[in-house]
Amino acid sequence: MTELQKELRRPGIQQRVFSYAKASPTELVRSKLSTSEIQHRALTYLPDELLANIPEDENVYSLFQGFQATMPEDDEDEGRSWRSQERSNLGEPKLLKEDGSRPQESHSLAELHKQRDKQNHRLEMMVVRKNMCSLEIREIDSKISNLNHRRKFVLDKLSGIEQDELKIEQDLHELEGKIEDVIEELRDAATLGRDVTPSTEVGAEDEATAFEAQAMNESFMSASIYEKLPSPKSKRHKLARRKSMPIRHEHFEPGSSVKDFQAHNDIITTLDFDAPFGTMVTASLDDTVRVWDMNLGRCIGLLEGHHAPVRCLQVEDNIAATGSMDASIRLWDLGKAEYIPNEIRSNIGEKDDGLGLGNSEDELLGPHQSGMQDCPLFSLEAHVDEVTALHFQGDTLVSGSADKTLRQWDLVKGRCVQTLDVLWAAAQASATIYSGDSQWRAKGRVPDASADFVGALQCFEAALACGTADGMVRLWDLRSGQVHRSLVGHTGPVTCLQFDDVHLITGSLDRSIRIWDLRTGSIYDAYAYENPVTSMTFDSRRIVAAAGENVVKVYDKVDGRHWDCGAGVAVDEDNSGPAVVERVRIKDGFLTEGRKDGVVGIWTC
Numbered sequence: 001m002t003e004l005q006k007e008l009r010r011p012g013i014q015q016r017v018f019s020y021a022k023a024s025p026t027e028l029v030r031s032k033l034s035t036s037e038i039q040h041r042a043l044t045y046l047p048d049e050l051l052a053n054i055p056e057d058e059n060v061y062s063l064f065q066g067f068q069a070t071m072p073e074d075d076e077d078e079g080r081s082w083r084s085q086e087r088s089n090l091g092e093p094k095l096l097k098e099d100g101s102r103p104q105e106s107h108s109l110a111e112l113h114k115q116r117d118k119q120n121h122r123l124e125m126m127v128v129r130k131n132m133c134s135l136e137i138r139e140i141d142s143k144i145s146n147l148n149h150r151r152k153f154v155l156d157k158l159s160g161i162e163q164d165e166l167k168i169e170q171d172l173h174e175l176e177g178k179i180e181d182v183i184e185e186l187r188d189a190a191t192l193g194r195d196v197t198p199s200t201e202v203g204a205e206d207e208a209t210a211f212e213a214q215a216m217n218e219s220f221m222s223a224s225i226y227e228k229l230p231s232p233k234s235k236r237h238k239l240a241r242r243k244s245m246p247i248r249h250e251h252f253e254p255g256s257s258v259k260d261f262q263a264h265n266d267i268i269t270t271l272d273f274d275a276p277f278g279t280m281v282t283a284s285l286d287d288t289v290r291v292w293d294m295n296l297g298r299c300i301g302l303l304e305g306h307h308a309p310v311r312c313l314q315v316e317d318n319i320a321a322t323g324s325m326d327a328s329i330r331l332w333d334l335g336k337a338e339y340i341p342n343e344i345r346s347n348i349g350e351k352d353d354g355l356g357l358g359n360s361e362d363e364l365l366g367p368h369q370s371g372m373q374d375c376p377l378f379s380l381e382a383h384v385d386e387v388t389a390l391h392f393q394g395d396t397l398v399s400g401s402a403d404k405t406l407r408q409w410d411l412v413k414g415r416c417v418q419t420l421d422v423l424w425a426a427a428q429a430s431a432t433i434y435s436g437d438s439q440w441r442a443k444g445r446v447p448d449a450s451a452d453f454v455g456a457l458q459c460f461e462a463a464l465a466c467g468t469a470d471g472m473v474r475l476w477d478l479r480s481g482q483v484h485r486s487l488v489g490h491t492g493p494v495t496c497l498q499f500d501d502v503h504l505i506t507g508s509l510d511r512s513i514r515i516w517d518l519r520t521g522s523i524y525d526a527y528a529y530e531n532p533v534t535s536m537t538f539d540s541r542r543i544v545a546a547a548g549e550n551v552v553k554v555y556d557k558v559d560g561r562h563w564d565c566g567a568g569v570a571v572d573e574d575n576s577g578p579a580v581v582e583r584v585r586i587k588d589g590f591l592t593e594g595r596k597d598g599v600v601g602i603w604t605c
Contacts, residue, residue, distance in 0.1 A: 011283040166295060245278075255604070255605070263290060263594070264286050267582060269373055270312050275589075278294060282594060303322065309324065311324065311386060311388050314428060316393075318333060319377075323390045325386040332377075332600040388401060388402055388452040405419055420481055451469045452495075454468055458497060467508075471488075471492055473516070492508045494507070497536075509533070511527075513543065513545060531552060534582060535581075538586065541558055542556055543603055544586045550571070550579065551565060552591065565605055579597035580595060581595050591603040
């Protein structure tokens, strides 16, 4: 110990001890081992599983070359100054210096070689930079491809979640129906003075089955006919509004197809739906009006009652209003619709899974009609010619007919409360303007005989906008029954219109769509197509129109861009392609189109 203490008292030993105390473990290792030896020892301790999955490096340049290529070059300014000096020497040659002696060479041969080597090195570095940019672009493309695959995977995952969500809502709806049945049975039992609990449902069902069997034996019906009759206690899938709406279509690219299906066998005259993936009603010249559940993707039933094709309709919440060529208007409660599969389908062995919106190769059989027997509410009959336009809001419905009148209906009382004569209003307005003339002169153009006299209308509280065959758009006040303002601009019959709190948008057979400012009554914007506009509607961002083509014309109000949407976009001009689009409807970027061949297409817009 004495000798050790003596050794520690030496200055050299004390300095070494203090240096070890101040140094970190990493510095101690680096002071004893070289870098290559540290890498070798680190790799020898790594397991083979980690070393087996090391990706191959496709880069032909080393890390040092890449770092050297990205470093700024200090000799660029020097090269520029050298080149400028050469130009000045060439531009101003001097034979003698100021003292009379001959000038020496500005650059020796060694300096020229040095400059050449520097320029060659710069050129090599440029090649390295160019190839590094190319590799970086390829890496970005690979990342984009991986992100697209990941996006597709997440979209499929979202689709599965929405399917599970739909099944849960269906199960919940069935449970609510069972609870209502139990409550109804308990009320019936309390009324009859019997004590019936939910546990005795099995016995009650057995007694009902025995009673039905006895009635079948005593009746004149055969067993096959009796079994086909719908039982009053049969399970029916009622049309219920979803508590949470699908959002998958919001993440599709604009113009993506959701579904298209054969809805009718003739031209689709009108269609409407309440919400994306909600309830849709379509009408056609084949004298049918079909109700579709876009959640399950199937036809629920047919609305029967009209004696002629339906020309106009509107769906709002669970209420639907239809106007027909038989001069009548009918209202329907779609909340009472019940889906019952058609027995013809089940007899031929087809399985109704609700995954497809019809099949063009199969006959349009439709579901059993007993599921729609509770939908009709009442009928409104006062027009003397076909109903061509209607719109309802709250308890008020306004209809336009080929008898050249507008009628206001009270949906609570179910009767007409006001009749507006369009011709009389036009004559009054013209007589007021031309009061000094002895002869009446009509404003606007002569009505087209092939067009509907009342092409479109929309009401909101006491305000009514109406477009007619003379190209006029009249704004009515339902409180006074007078025309408040007339918008002149179209040179053909007005076929469609819609307004919000600021703008009124109209479409006409004169091939134009005009956007009016309701505050001033002037034209805010206008654009035209190559063919007449037969249908038009808009949402918060887009204006969509059917203009005699196999595509839907879309105008983006935000960025002012026009583009086409529909099945006809990807079809060559030489091929015939899909049929012409007749009717369109858009809500929240969810677009539906009806074509001349009876096909309905659903798109994201």
